[in-house]
Amino acid sequence: MLLLPLxxxxxxxxGADNKHGxxxxxxxxxxxxxxxxxxxxxxxxxxNQGSGWLEDLQIHGWDSNSGTAIFLKPWSKGNFxxxxxxxxxxxxxxxxxxxxxxxxxxxxxxELTYPFEIQVIAGCELHSEKTTVSFLRGALGGVHFMSLQNxxxxxxxxxxxxxxxxxxxxxxxxxxxxxxxxxxxxxxPRFLLGILDAGKAExxxxxxxxxxxxxxxxxxxxxxxxxxxxxxxxxxxxxVMWMRGEQEHPGTRQGDILANADxxxxxxxxxxxxxxxxxxxxxxxxxxxxxxxDIVLHWGHPTSTMVIILAIIVPIFILLICxxxxxxxxxxxxxxx
Ligand SMILES: *[C@@H]1O[C@H](CO)[C@@H](O)[C@H](O)[C@H]1NC(C)=O
Numbered sequence: 001m002l003l004l005p006l007x008x009x010x011x012x013x014x015g016a017d018n019k020h021g022x023x024x025x026x027x028x029x030x031x032x033x034x035x036x037x038x039x040x041x042x043x044x045x046x047x048n049q050g051s052g053w054l055e056d057l058q059i060h061g062w063d064s065n066s067g068t069a070i071f072l073k074p075w076s077k078g079n080f081x082x083x084x085x086x087x088x089x090x091x092x093x094x095x096x097x098x099x100x101x102x103x104x105x106x107x108x109x110x111e112l113t114y115p116f117e118i119q120v121i122a123g124c125e126l127h128s129e130k131t132t133v134s135f136l137r138g139a140l141g142g143v144h145f146m147s148l149q150n151x152x153x154x155x156x157x158x159x160x161x162x163x164x165x166x167x168x169x170x171x172x173x174x175x176x177x178x179x180x181x182x183x184x185x186x187x188x189p190r191f192l193l194g195i196l197d198a199g200k201a202e203x204x205x206x207x208x209x210x211x212x213x214x215x216x217x218x219x220x221x222x223x224x225x226x227x228x229x230x231x232x233x234x235x236x237x238x239x240v241m242w243m244r245g246e247q248e249h250p251g252t253r254q255g256d257i258l259a260n261a262d263x264x265x266x267x268x269x270x271x272x273x274x275x276x277x278x279x280x281x282x283x284x285x286x287x288x289x290x291x292x293x294d295i296v297l298h299w300g301h302p303t304s305t306m307v308i309i310l311a312i313i314v315p316i317f318i319l320l321i322c323x324x325x326x327x328x329x330x331x332x333x334x335x336x337x
Pocket of ligand 1: 041042043044045
């Protein structure tokens with residue numbers, strides 16, 4: 001419902017790395033946002049995509065042909081009644097039609113050329129158990145263009161004069177502006193609290209990671225690339241470090257946290273070391289599901305296969321010696337007899 005040729009950048013999504021203490025008090029996601037991606041191919045051809053997210057978990061889709069929402073979780077309606085949800089979906093449907101028409105009609109004022117893409121992100125975030133903060137940002141062609149602050153349209157510096165003109169046009173649509181304001185300040189916080197409660201069994205679950213080590217392609221001759229894989233954990237925050245003894249190794253390189261198909265996460269953390277200097281290195285994994293019992297994997301420790309081989313060969317060898325001794329003794333006894 002966010003009228004505005006705007007667009008959004010994924011790094012504008014709040015909550016993903018939120019560091020304030022709320023995360024600890026309140027496990028699981030703390031923000032909800034909708035994303036609109038509108039692609040204008042030519043004067044008669046455009047495509048709107050819509051989706052609803054709890055941080056990085058998608059819970060709503062949008063079928064733009066029929067103008068209806070797709071509820072991806074059994075709890076995707078939160079505590080809204082069917083009637084309220086129907087009304088909300090209708091608001092979005094009308095919004096998409098109106099948005100498209102306004103952009104196509106006023107396209108020339110903004111000196112845009114086809115094809116172009118507008119992205120909007122809007123939602124709200126819990127800052128404490130009682131306070132929520134709402135946000136709306138728009139981007140054009142991937143450049144952050146404007147945001148809505150205290151119900152005012154604020155053009156960004158990189159949006160240039162086009163963004164300023166856009167904000168002027170925004171105020172001409174007072175009806176839309178007040179619906180947006182209502183959705184952001186009232187509907188979104190109510191919906192967020194309802195959905196966090198309705199989905200809490202899934203959102204607050206704790207799934208322990210599995211971790212294993214491997215070596216990767218050496219970055220330089222005479223070097224080793226040690227790889228620590230951590231997979232299957234939920235929620236997303238995790239800390240994985242290469243350590244020398246009890247000290248974090250400064251060469252630890254963390255990859256991106258990737259999604260597994262089952263909604264859990266995967267992370268790969270590497271360390272480039274000079275061959276021969278890999279003694280006493282270990283990979284340490286800290287995750288909320290582990291209850292303080294970090295996983296620690298030692299590099300180059302006698303591997304379990306080594307231990308098994310020793311455990312089998314050594315007793316067999318001893319047994320053979322005993323048998324040989326016993327046989328020799330028996331023979332010598334017989335000779336005496
Ligand atoms: C707009 O783009 C579509 C899809 O590429 C094409 O089929 C259509 O003919 C185009 N219309 C105009 C007016 O260029």
